[in-house]
Amino acid sequence: MTSIHEAVREAGSEQEIYLLLTAYVKATRIGDEMNQLSKHMTSLPLAGPDDVRGLLQGLFAGLGMASRRLDDISRTAIKEALYVFCEALLRLNGLHAAQPGEASRSPAHDGARLPSQGPHLAPNSAGVDSRAGRRSTQMEGSMILPEAVSLMGEKQWSRRNFVVSVLASGFALSVQPVSAQTITTDDKGLTAGEVKVPTNDGQMPAYRAMPAIGGPFPSVLVVQEIFGVHEHIKDLCRRLAKAGYLAVAPELYARQGDVSQLKDVQEILTTVVSKVPDAQVMRDLDATVEWASATGKTDANRLAITGFCWGGRVTWLYCAHNPRVKAGVAWYGRLVGQPNALMPKNPIDVAATLRVPVLGLYGAADQGIPVQSVDEMRAALARGTSGSELVVYPDTPHGFNADYRASYRKETAEDGWKRMLAWFKTHGAG
Secondary structure, three states, X not given: OHHHHHHHHOOOOHHHHHHXXXXXXXXXXXXXXXXXXXXXXXXXXXXXXXXXXXXXXXXHHHHHHHHOOOOHHHHHHHHHHHHHHHHHHHHHOOEEEEOOOOOOOOHHHOOOOOOOOOOEEEEOOOOOOOHHHHOOOOOOOOOOOHHHHHHHOOOOOOOOOOOOOOOOOOOOHHXXXXXXXXXXXXXOOEEEEEEEEEEOOEEEEEEEEEEOOOOOEEEEEEEOEOOEOOHHHHHHHHHHHHOOOEEEEEOOOXXXXXXXXXXXXXXXXXXXXXXXXXXXXXXXXXHHHHHHHHXXXXXXXXXXXXXXXXXXXXXXXXXXXXXXXXXEEEEOOOOOOOOOOOOOOOHHHHXXXXXXXXXXXXXXXXXXXXXHHHHHHHHHHHOOOOOOEEEEEOOOOOOOOOOOOOOOOHHHHHHHHHHHHHHHHHOOOO
């Protein structure tokens, strides 16, 4: 999706934007609904080529109808894409955000005032025909059309800034002091360090480790615990790099907050983790895959993912989201739960339709993931054809691979690590 977003931002005409829109719709497998978009476009009383409000109405109406047939994650992705398309249209037509109640006139409307319910569009001081101002016009404040409100909710047009622009150094405050048995993996023979992953709204920090020579390498996405991309996650990336992978861990909380500086776990959960939308996570992982491919150091046909705790749940969901993944390994990731607007599905909801083989590693003594939920997941997986497997280690707590914490279980963690590497290799990601 990111490539389309980038292309839209560089588009030089409305025609280019609509061609890209068509490509996007086809890419999201709702090409059959394009007729609905065309019908709505032709039925709208457009006053002229500069009637951007009319163009946006058609855009929202057509894709709004098409998106009703999709699941929540796909629908949210389309909503986000609409922001990109609409921002490009605004840029081309030199528009800025008018505040509620502000009189707004456009040559295309022949003096007609746009509706005053909520923020609306207004031409810039140079007029919509000012070519010189079109490329430099920036979005100001917030702008939500009534059509956008009904389709997308009360989201603001101004982009969310990345709260975290660089990765944390060392371990998160909430896990300190760390255990004496903490494993430290050196970077000898590796290229390792922080990188920036381009997304549709900025640069996301990530940690990457890979062999210093050779390639292309199989790649593996490493999805963080609730503590973010701190030293433990970086160390796991280096371990995977020592095994021959390009391992990359994007900071998936970068827009919501810096958990590395929070001392209380409950505060981490309530102020940051609970506010991270699954749809955002899926897009950021997609962007990370594209970034890795663009380095020229990876084999796109050997893509894997692994995640721990919070990242274990994400691993299941991303394997359902991206069929290009060859294999996934979820370490003690939550399987069931109460869905909400930001997290509309849980792994058990996608188990029967999953196509990517996932190995789930769980502890029988995990207080947050009872064995009963693992059994329910196993039954759901049996109704599908992914070939996924679940391993439950007796008398083992949550976080048994976290060597920097008291929950670490050396023998179990080592067994799980061996199983993970074998799983990747067996399924073509080694």
